[in-house]
Amino acid sequence: MTKIHVSTTINGDAHEFLCAPDETLLDVLRNRLGLTGAKEGCGTGDCGACSVTVNGRLVCSCLVLGAEAEGAEIATIEGMADGDDLHPLQRHFIDGAALQCGVCTPGILVAAKALLEKNPDPTDEELRYWLAGNLCRCTGYDKIIRAVQAAAAEMRGA
Amino acid sequence: MVKVLLWGSLRQATGGLAEVEVEAANFKQLLDRLAVEYPGLKPQIARGISLSLDGVIYREAWFTEIGPDSEVVLMPYMTGG
Amino acid sequence: MSLDEYRKREFKQVGTRVRRPDGVDKVTGRAMYGADATAPGMLWGRILRSPHAHARIRSIDVSAALALKGVKAVVTAEDFGVPEDDFTRDVQDNCMARGRALYDGHAVAAVAAVDQATARAALKLIKVDYEILPHVTDVDAAMQPGAPVVQEGRVQENVPKGFSDNVTAHFEFGHGDLDAGFAKADKIVERSFKTAATHQGYIEPHACLASVTSDGKADLWCCTQGHFYVRTLCAGILGMEASQLRVTASEIGGGFGGKTTVFIEPVALMLSKKAGRPVKLVMSRDEVFRATGPTVSSSSDIKIGMTKDGRITAAEATLRYQGGAFPCGTTEFGTQAAFAAYDLDAVRTYGWSVMTNRPKEAAYRAPGAPVAIYAVESVVDELCQHFGLDPLDVRLKNAARKGTKSSYGPTFPDIGLVATLEAARAHPHYKAPLGPNQGRGLSCGFWFNFGGNTCVSLNVNTDGTVGITEGNPDIGGSRASISLMAAEELGIPYDNIRTIVADTSSLGYNDVTDGSRVTFAVGLATIKAARDAVRKMCARAAKIWGIDEEAVQWKDGAAVPAGPNAGKFPPMTLAEIAAVSAETGGPIAGHYEVNADGAGVSFGVHLCDVEVDRETGATKVLRYTVFQDAGKAVHPDYVEGQMQGGAVQGIGWALNEEYIYGEDGRLQNPTFLDYRVPVASDLPMIETVILEIPNPGHPYGVRGVGETGIVPPLAALSNAVSHAIGLRMSELPMSPPRILKALGGS
Numbered sequence A: 001m002t003k004i005h006v007s008t009t010i011n012g013d014a015h016e017f018l019c020a021p022d023e024t025l026l027d028v029l030r031n032r033l034g035l036t037g038a039k040e041g042c043g044t045g046d047c048g049a050c051s052v053t054v055n056g057r058l059v060c061s062c063l064v065l066g067a068e069a070e071g072a073e074i075a076t077i078e079g080m081a082d083g084d085d086l087h088p089l090q091r092h093f094i095d096g097a098a099l100q101c102g103v104c105t106p107g108i109l110v111a112a113k114a115l116l117e118k119n120p121d122p123t124d125e126e127l128r129y130w131l132a133g134n135l136c137r138c139t140g141y142d143k144i145i146r147a148v149q150a151a152a153a154e155m156r157g158a
Numbered sequence B: 001m002v003k004v005l006l007w008g009s010l011r012q013a014t015g016g017l018a019e020v021e022v023e024a025a026n027f028k029q030l031l032d033r034l035a036v037e038y039p040g041l042k043p044q045i046a047r048g049i050s051l052s053l054d055g056v057i058y059r060e061a062w063f064t065e066i067g068p069d070s071e072v073v074l075m076p077y078m079t080g081g
Numbered sequence C: 001m002s003l004d005e006y007r008k009r010e011f012k013q014v015g016t017r018v019r020r021p022d023g024v025d026k027v028t029g030r031a032m033y034g035a036d037a038t039a040p041g042m043l044w045g046r047i048l049r050s051p052h053a054h055a056r057i058r059s060i061d062v063s064a065a066l067a068l069k070g071v072k073a074v075v076t077a078e079d080f081g082v083p084e085d086d087f088t089r090d091v092q093d094n095c096m097a098r099g100r101a102l103y104d105g106h107a108v109a110a111v112a113a114v115d116q117a118t119a120r121a122a123l124k125l126i127k128v129d130y131e132i133l134p135h136v137t138d139v140d141a142a143m144q145p146g147a148p149v150v151q152e153g154r155v156q157e158n159v160p161k162g163f164s165d166n167v168t169a170h171f172e173f174g175h176g177d178l179d180a181g182f183a184k185a186d187k188i189v190e191r192s193f194k195t196a197a198t199h200q201g202y203i204e205p206h207a208c209l210a211s212v213t214s215d216g217k218a219d220l221w222c223c224t225q226g227h228f229y230v231r232t233l234c235a236g237i238l239g240m241e242a243s244q245l246r247v248t249a250s251e252i253g254g255g256f257g258g259k260t261t262v263f264i265e266p267v268a269l270m271l272s273k274k275a276g277r278p279v280k281l282v283m284s285r286d287e288v289f290r291a292t293g294p295t296v297s298s299s300s301d302i303k304i305g306m307t308k309d310g311r312i313t314a315a316e317a318t319l320r321y322q323g324g325a326f327p328c329g330t331t332e333f334g335t336q337a338a339f340a341a342y343d344l345d346a347v348r349t350y351g352w353s354v355m356t357n358r359p360k361e362a363a364y365r366a367p368g369a370p371v372a373i374y375a376v377e378s379v380v381d382e383l384c385q386h387f388g389l390d391p392l393d394v395r396l397k398n399a400a401r402k403g404t405k406s407s408y409g410p411t412f413p414d415i416g417l418v419a420t421l422e423a424a425r426a427h428p429h430y431k432a433p434l435g436p437n438q439g440r441g442l443s444c445g446f447w448f449n450f451g452g453n454t455c456v457s458l459n460v461n462t463d464g465t466v467g468i469t470e471g472n473p474d475i476g477g478s479r480a481s482i483s484l485m486a487a488e489e490l491g492i493p494y495d496n497i498r499t500i501v502a503d504t505s506s507l508g509y510n511d512v513t514d515g516s517r518v519t520f521a522v523g524l525a526t527i528k529a530a531r532d533a534v535r536k537m538c539a540r541a542a543k544i545w546g547i548d549e550e551a552v553q554w555k556d557g558a559a560v561p562a563g564p565n566a567g568k569f570p571p572m573t574l575a576e577i578a579a580v581s582a583e584t585g586g587p588i589a590g591h592y593e594v595n596a597d598g599a600g601v602s603f604g605v606h607l608c609d610v611e612v613d614r615e616t617g618a619t620k621v622l623r624y625t626v627f628q629d630a631g632k633a634v635h636p637d638y639v640e641g642q643m644q645g646g647a648v649q650g651i652g653w654a655l656n657e658e659y660i661y662g663e664d665g666r667l668q669n670p671t672f673l674d675y676r677v678p679v680a681s682d683l684p685m686i687e688t689v690i691l692e693i694p695n696p697g698h699p700y701g702v703r704g705v706g707e708t709g710i711v712p713p714l715a716a717l718s719n720a721v722s723h724a725i726g727l728r729m730s731e732l733p734m735s736p737p738r739i740l741k742a743l744g745g746s
Helices: A025-032 A089-093 A103-117 A123-134 A141-154 B010-011 B029-039 B039-045 C023-029 C063-067 C086-095 C115-123 C139-143 C178-183 C226-237 C265-275 C283-289 C331-335 C368-388 C393-400 C417-426 C477-490 C518-546 C574-579 C638-653 C715-723 C736-742
Strands: A004-010 A013-019 A052-055 A057-060 A074-077 B002-005 B019-022 B049-051 B056-058 B072-078 C043-049 C055-060 C071-075 C107-113 C127-132 C167-175 C189-196 C207-211 C219-221 C245-249 C279-282 C297-306 C312-322 C347-354 C438-447 C451-460 C466-470 C498-499 C552-555 C559-563 C590-598 C601-614 C618-630 C686-691
Touching: A004 A057, A013 A025, A052 C686, A089 A103, A089 A141, A089 C023, A103 A141, A103 B002, A103 C023, A123 A141, A141 C638, B002 B029, B002 C297, B010 B039, B010 C127, B010 C167, B019 B029, B029 B039, B029 B049, B072 C331, C023 C189, C023 C347, C043 C115, C043 C265, C043 C283, C055 C107, C063 C071, C063 C115, C071 C115, C071 C265, C086 C226, C086 C686, C107 C115, C107 C265, C107 C466, C139 C219, C139 C297, C167 C331, C167 C638, C178 C312, C189 C368, C189 C466, C207 C265, C219 C226, C219 C265, C226 C245, C226 C265, C265 C279, C283 C417, C297 C368, C297 C686, C312 C368, C331 C347, C331 C368, C368 C438, C368 C715, C393 C417, C393 C438, C393 C559, C417 C601, C417 C618, C417 C686, C438 C715, C451 C518, C451 C574, C466 C518, C477 C498, C477 C518, C477 C638, C518 C552, C518 C559, C518 C574, C518 C590, C559 C574, C601 C638, C601 C715, C618 C715, C638 C686, C715 C736
Parallel strands: A004 A074, B002 B072, C043 C279, C219 C245, C312 C347, C466 C498, C618 C686
Antiparallel strands: A004 A013, A052 A057, A052 A074, B002 B019, B049 B056, B049 B072, C043 C107, C055 C127, C071 C107, C167 C347, C189 C297, C207 C219, C207 C279, C297 C312, C438 C601, C451 C466, C451 C590, C552 C559, C601 C618
């Protein structure tokens, strides 16, 4: 199958890659670019473990084609911290024990960050509905909700 | 002699007895004596047996000492999730 | 292990909420899970699975697949030998069907190719000639004489005549005179229950990377709850020596019991052996649902008699579990656990293990216990309702306690059930008002907990820090707990310790991370390894001071002379002793190896409020509180996490999760869209109350906490829903269609 040449920006850096026309963005990130922070939990857009943003919009990268990244700005979990400085969400997830196995954590962090950029002060209910597409099987979500709210409060300067 | 309580479905191997007595000072001797005196227990012993000794469950531990007054209960070999 | 391990003490670090050592890796995407590893020259593996519930495999033609450019190896059952022991053979046959496909999703062949697309294309070129056979997926149907037989020759000697050969084992537990007990009852309730099979639902699909070299050595990277056990199984299946197969556990993306065996690892090793290159094999979600770990589905009959003042006079349960296409391994646990919370004069439980054309059951948190206790706790609730008695009072009146002869035989030592029930009664949740269409339910839960084989090394580094090498995959923060216990014992800061999970070549055998054993057993071994290192450090100090070893004590992270007769020397800290270790005899390390017992059983009580929408049949969980005895909570955040996570898995089991089979015996919902696990918007906060009744079998009093939490939600939800709608529910899950049906709707 003839491959497609794609030029894109990932976490602020320019990237080029070749991918098959039917290859997902998730497979490109993981298998061609070595960005394995996004996980495949289902491959059908049901679990959210592969969450990234494309041009600021939260997507399941298993439902986006690699070819669609042409000219886009993509943000993944690998770009969330600023060097050694963890994002407040990342810090509060560690401090608040909001992860157990951690495999859903990259997707949840990316999704939560996308919410807080639109809505810096969500109610618990808004947050729970926003994260309804991100499955966590370990925590029962309790500590995740608390950690996101703690990070949101810090980010608001509260 | 040690009194050993069996679970119900093992009683077919002991002529219906719920409790049997064997000469044993530890878990290994207990299993060996049971196999000799009640050969019908051999298949279950091969599949695995846990031992409750005075309320504490032991899964292997051949040399766990058993006193004459200890409460000894056999249980199927235990695993978990 | 004796019951005098525990010594009361004031903890300085145990019980604090420190940061986990793998936290930064996990929030930055750096942590390496099963599917995240690569190797030079790596191929991609993929497995072909049976579309039929039961079929004879007449032939498999792989020639076209092998001829496809980029395909490097094809594997079928013919590539494997036939292990002699039943257990290993079952594991292997479940990984790759031999002669017959026993369930929809059963592996029949596998390929390794240069990329995923080629591997997928190759699977389509494999021609399997199936002769479709009759199938059975329902537990009650499978027990009947004349039912399609899943496997011949698997019936144990304890099964009475007259059943299908699918009935492989029968268990009976209990004591006392049932007839006399029931005769004393003022009311007897008899009710039958059904529960659907559920899946552990870990978010990370099974994944591994295998590399077998031509000199017979192999390395395997995989997500598992127990890499030593993976080595045992794979070495057995492939006929390898354990020393030649090194297994490294990746970070694990959830397991809950479902990653305690192998599914793809022997296949990946065989593909790598045949291809002569490393092979990565990753399951899709569809494969995870169809071919791994579900629980049993069950049907049960419960009969309980009670006096009008709430004393249970006799209790009887018959439990029928189907565990898929191989002999079920959890019936005996459910049969023992069913009435564990009660002090009963007359009790009998009967268990039946049944095979069906479904995937082989795997352990799931407190395997076997949730569905048994669900049925029992539902009937206890119904009796309380009948007499208008408070359900907590009734449970307290009948509660098992120290000295109770348990329903499975042993007399209980110190247990925490009464304290847990009293904590629930004292909690504001229990008295909070309820609105229309709302109901409150409660349930007790129980699990045995285990210890097991454990091997720990503790290395004192020359800069005064400590490295701990242990062999149990960290499934929910255990590295933090282990470091905390070592810090406590050594008297040095938590941050000076790093705990790692080592590969199978680095330590003696460690049992699987299961049975809620890690914080208990690895913790115990770590404390003992620390004491071993302390003994050696005291000896070094004694040499330096020129006094007897016995004249040196360890206090607050330093060696000190024991009393005035030992001489006057300033304390020598761990760092000071470590710094001169080369000069005083070489490296300092502590070790401990044990097959730990004395884990101590665990009880919990859950309270839950729900509201049922009578138009849609949907149940909303309004409030949920978990009460559980942790012995000693080493890291309270992660103890709470276990309680919350277990509760929510149980809520999913009660309300929505379900394996749905069609008439054709095929699984109809192998996706997270149709197999609905709880999502964030389904749930309230999960309140937790940790009780700390020390376990006498652990130096710090620790009890396992991982499993009990999944047991009570099933009945707590069922009782709450039954009160909310005024009808007794007796089937799980209580999905909206079932609630509507109960209400007489569409």
